[in-house]
Amino acid sequence: MKHKKLTLLISMLLGTTVLSTQAQNQDEEVQAGTVERIAVTGSRLRQVDMEGASPITVIDSEAIIASGFNNVGDALRASNFNSFGSWGGGTNNDWASQSTVSMKGAGAARTLVLLDGQRMAKSPVMDGGAANLNTLPMAAVERIEVLSDGASAIYGTDAMAGVINVILKKDFSGSEVSVRREQTSRSGGGDSYDFSFTTGFSDASSNFIMTWEHKQSDPISMNSRAYEAPYVVAGGDPGLMDDWRMIWEWGRTIVKSSDGSWAYQTPLMNDDCSVYNKDGQNAFIGPVSSLDYPDDRACLYDHSVAANMTSGSNQDNILVIYNRELTPDIRLSARTYWANNRSTDVSAPVPGTIIFPHDLPSYTTAAGHTLRAVNQGDRIYYRFDSAGDRVAKHHDQILDFLVSLEGETSWGFWESALSVNRYGRFTWGTGYLYTDAVVGLIGQFDEDSNTFVGWDPRDPDSAVPGGAAANVDKYSKARAVDFSMGAGFDLLELPAGFVSAYLGASARKEHFLSDIDSLTKAGKIFGGSGGAGGEGDRTAKAVYTEIGVPLLDDLELNIAGRYDHYSDFGSTFNPQLGLRYTPLSNLLIRASYGEGFRAPTLADLYRGPTQGWYTITNYPLCYETEGEDIAGCTRRDSLYVDIGGNDKLDAETSKTTNIGVVWDINDAVSLTADFWELKIDNIITQLSPALISYTQAQLWQAADAAGVPRPSVSELFPNTSITFLPNGRIQSMAITTSNRGFEEKRGIDVQLRGRLSTDFGEFRADLGLSHITRFKRSQTVQTNMQELELGINEIGRIGSPSDRVNLTLNYRLGDHSLTYYGNFISSQKNKELDDSNNWIVANQVGSMVTHNLSYQLDLPWQGKVAIGVNNLTDEDPRFDKWGAYSRNLYSVHGRSMYLSYTQSF
Template sequence: MTALAGGSIMLTAVPLMVQAEQQDKVERIEVTGSHIKRIDMEGASPITTITAADLEKSGFATVGDALRSSNLNAFGSWGGGSNNSWGSQATVQLKGGSAFHTLTLLDGKRMAKSPVLDGGAANINTIPMAAVERIEILTDGASAIYGTDAIAGVVNIILKKDYEGIQLDARMDRPTAEGGDSSNLSFTGGLDSDKGHLVLTLEHYESQKIKQSDRWYTRPFLLEGGDANDYQDWVNISPTGRVLTQGDAGGWVYSAPFSNADKSCADVYGEQFLGVLNDSDYPGDTLCAYDYSRAAAISVGQKRNNTLIHYTYELSDDIELTARAFWAANETMDVSAPVPAAISIPNGLPAYTTAEGLDLVELVADPDAGMNFRFDTAGNRVAEHHDNIFDYLLALNGTTDYLSWDFSVNYNQYSNFTWGTGYQLKGATTDLIGRWDSDSNSFVGWDPRDPHSPMPQGATANYDKRMNATYLDVSGGASFDLFELPGGISGMYLGAAYREESLDSKVTALAEAGQIIGGNGGSGGEGERDVKAAYFELVLPLLDKLELNLAGRYDDYSDFGGTFNPQVSVKYNVLDPLLLRASWGNGFRAPTLSDLYQGTSEGFGYITNYLNCYTEGEDIDTCGRRDYAPTRTGGNEALQPEESESYNFGLVWDITDQINISVDYWSLETSNLIETLDPDEIVKTQAKLWQAADALGVARPEVGSVYAGASLEQRGNGRIDNVVSRKVNVGLSEREGMDVSMHASWDTQVGELKAGLSWSHYFKYKSTYVDSGVRILGDNIAGREGSPDDRANVSLDYLVGNHSLSYFGNYISAQTSWDLIEGSWDPDAGQTEDEGRLFEIDSVFYHNLTYTYSLPWNDSLSIGVTNLTDEEPSFKYDGTFDGDLYDIRGRTYWASFRQAF
């Protein structure tokens, strides 16, 4: 037997069912979303199956790339980009939800969750392509079956178990654009006997990084119609290059460090610097900006090694042993541009002319005086991520005259170690600043304004992290017949499980204390808990063609308490070829150990300075001032689980033996969502609080009075210094959509033709936002920026003799931006901004082609191209793009060879 639909061990029905199977020669199978074996795949909940052959024909080299291109991954998902702590990871997100709302299983058991993802989701980059037999995707809530995380659906990776022989696979991919080359090798071997099966899979995969300078759209460019002298009109540059930041004594002016009119920033500091530029958001300020694309990568370089051993053995006619061991080791190289940092220089710096003729601008002595400085002289930041997974399963499946039973023990451990170099020690650079020597009438020591003044040692530091997550799951159960109904024998499944979880995630002491600049992804915290669960499933064949399914599960967590989640589903065969189905259920996601115990971490980004707009007499809601500042976040031990309610109504119609269609309408509402408040919201709330207090003539309250633990600090010129936020249960979302799948095949005199279409459409996607402590359900954003309302996959296969030609298409619909097109309204005609046109983000259609020739001697050769038409990402109004949705690799040619013995 094979355990396919986990949470607990799968059990078959009792002797009457077994006899019926023998008489009808029909094998019952276990399907994702149920503990009870069934005759067919089509049940009361929708399931999409992707076979190993489908994965190969689609043209993708990895499981992660294939899943992320699925129409069911509607709003895209993280694919392993660079310049962040998630560089080694990739996720899948069903129904446009969080990756934490999609449960990933390995042969029906929970796949090891990544501590890099805060222990909330699996890293699908660790799944070996060569070991996959098929993937089952359940697009319905399933917490009644599996417990936590199965809110939006379940992805169940089914591994090869009964392969016999030896198979060698080799593949290489070569994009036409620079960077992104990849190659992989795999070995699969299997032995069969009368009593058992042994399968061994080994896989090695390598990919090269893509630098931001390798693609025009991630290099610096000027917005259409923009002013080349205005920093605000540039895309893909940083304001932290070389900038003096005067304090109060200097009038809070920001300026380039030199005043030579005949010199540019590139002339002085190198070709990666731009300017001198003005800043229209702060008139009078000037700066030397920085082109980080010359150093930073868009995607990481990776090496992955996977080993899988799967063994089954019949201990007796009634008991089968299953043993599985899976190891994965990934090495990821993430290269970021040199650290952008602020140097405090309270003693100021004098104005003078260097020996090379550079006229340096004075920095007036002041407690807030300093310099924004890109530490290109210290080299790039390099983070080496080492991910290791160990997953062991031992299971027993058995039958007696009265019931079927299963028992399993599953242990997995996911560890990550990151060795980060090229970062800066906070405050150290201040001590390294030199001084003016009156005796020699010259500057002595390091002057950060002067490119010919070398920075001494002592400012650099490592940013190292160690993360480890472990899971031990013991589960078992039994299924048996109950009584006879008009439609047949009713069956029941009863099961129980015990799980232990632990997380130990730490960064170096200096990083934990916030003393290292330029790092990301702080401590995930440290904690452990246990979970006890009991669950049932009841099948009631009420009539010959009408089946009712009831399921429920109670989970008791040692930290936040218990939760019960029921599910009801029904299927009705109106006619033999036409099936109607419906389901309703509740679901939940337990707060992760990181959600509860995460330490404070600091991340830099742009924050809208609503507070400064208010103090300057500008409208708060239309504020456009943005500051580059850190946000400090952390966990909350008082968090409660997220909750969901889902519906599904569908039909499956076998129109002919060769043509079938399925249509499913679904609704998903999630509440009590765990969120870290956006720093923009905290600053805006503070501004609104001040505005309301000033109108009443009372003392101005702090934002912490509305959002517990939240705070912010400003500098003397009104710029944001930092924002502090915490995780809270505050969010709610409402989603409605429809999934349509059509398949057809034709046998002709010149070969076999197959066609498929999978289409996902969103009717509604609403989520809440908070304003001064009030939760407000926002507008429908289906079809808006980042939320395409249509995703579709198209497949065509033509097979004739030893030849096969396959096509795979991936369509992402257009999206309406939130940005008004400048000049799209006519003030002279009395028009306002409300009458302006919103920017439209274009649709994208990717095309993959694969040709395979089956050669003699059990070998085959495949060649193909992904992104045949070399589609680029669709760009937002500001020239950037959504990396979760679009391909950056470009047109890629590939070839593979397979030899079987």
């Protein structure tokens, strides 16, 4: 009865959850008087109970669909386990087509994603550090098993925060066609269309299944969302840059250096910036000044008039699975998986910095615009709007092949598997500009004719000549070949049962390549990334073991250990211990401790110089300004930051602890609660630009207090630098990937499930809560003055909500099913010290609840029709005082309605 109740506990799943195949089989075996051992995520031992020493949550594919999701990525991103959110697609970067999951807010690279227990292909777009969930065909998924515990002792690298194991359908007879159309309630795009076809057969010794899935989605334009448009804060001054939100400085602004002030000035002496607007677009705004830099005058640019918020995509996935019983004791499995994703990313016209090659005088154009004089070496921040939008067409392809053999013997079982996967990406970008050609096209003023000859970037009516146009080509690929083999057997018999063991070994070969056209690599393209991810190879070999010891009838010990050797950074050993105690037939108490690691990606090691655009708080300027405090600094500068790799990186290490209970309150209600703690050391990081700025200010403050020369931040962080203009504005910043600092997280996951059967239908409820109590990222740096620890508890701050909640309610009566799905994200607040040294709220975003509703009708001819609405109340993201919001946490789609039909044959 104990095993049966634990199985039923796992079976009460989200919404319209059905029993998983394994749980059904186990329950049937229990009723028949025999017990079949099964394999579950997080253990290589075959065991009777699905609930072990580590917590596992099972989400059925039908529950995912009933909750309103039509792909794996969106379902996992909305999960309460995805505490701080994760990337789900966007524009203006290479990640437009990607989707990830980040358990415990630890980052996508620290959540291992498996496909039927084998590593899913890593995306080279994300530097080979995470899997792209957008490439998974939802129609082929049977269920998802979520292990919310570290598991490096079982699976090796990346399994620090948890494991996502996507289980595919294995046994399917007949054919099924499904179509779905989803439409947003707002104009501006976001509509989608899905089609899938599945067919298969089974006989006494084999089964075959093939799935083809096609998805199309339209882009969402920025100008269709009012919150993407620039605005002035309530009571603000439109003449102050500080009071504008959602706007770029990069419009038309001269950086004047000849007088030594490096002040921003507009190119126009008798007009406002609106004269730069063409074709009815009101993109240029100004001139504006700045509280931080009162002599500045700048023309700002509204990039929302041209860009998209999401990319348009066209995806195809084909999956083929074949299983055959070669002998009564030996089984062959083969799987081929192909994904082809095409996406289009439309970004605003290129921003660039042009250095004037010679002096240009002030003069008045034929249209009456008086232009400001510039000297050789002066610069202009220039938005190349006349050159058109930047358009990047991304083409992602995955090919994944797996073949495995497993068998039963008189002494136990054995298994072996060979997997080969390759992920390739090619990008074709247009609308960019060749920097040398742009500078060469700048004309001269002809004194004799009193006219300007050639292109004048100061003149609103002087368009960029076509000879400066350039394309950007990018290619990247990640390839992995993995072979593993192992065996499980009983070692000896104790009074409480058999000691079971598993012994295995694996070898993996990885290759990574990221390259870009030579002009972009040399930094000669305006609007390009300026670099590539590099190229590298590695081999990784491992041996691992796991032992299950029944200490008492109701107490079981699990011990696991794994030794990994990498050809580039060395070796690591990671142990794991777990206890499972059942003092009552309906109560399970469990505890686990494990150590883990994450190997540096090949891009981390060999990345070439790249650039990223950041808005950075200028802490050093606040320190230099009398009467201002570093902690409360609000001065912000925008600039490109250079980022590079480091071939001397070591692996990250982690320690995880979990203590939990599983309680079958009665036959219809169950409760699961797990308290966990995660600490990650030696973090592989590209130090945040904000931290570099903050550290430099702290170093200056400490040096001044000690009466010693001010050190540069590069003395603490090698190959890292920050430079300033004479007026204190940040001019440049360079960062190198490094091992530095640690991260601590602590929280509790709760799952409450219930069901009630009545004469007028069946009711089910599922509540999932993840509450994080601590999240601290810290670094200790040693100077010749003192030791500084840089870091605070960030839980509850903007971007790090303390609570995520999922609630699913389902009602079924005969052929009718109604499902409600609610998703809650808690509010977030940033605090700072006021003049009286008291902590006050400086910035905050409110909590949010979204509601999904769906209705499904089972038709008598093996058909199903469903209608639903997602985000019923049409919630917008939650914004901070700057008008910014987290794309990892909040969706921009708004309310959408869908209709789907499925026909089985």
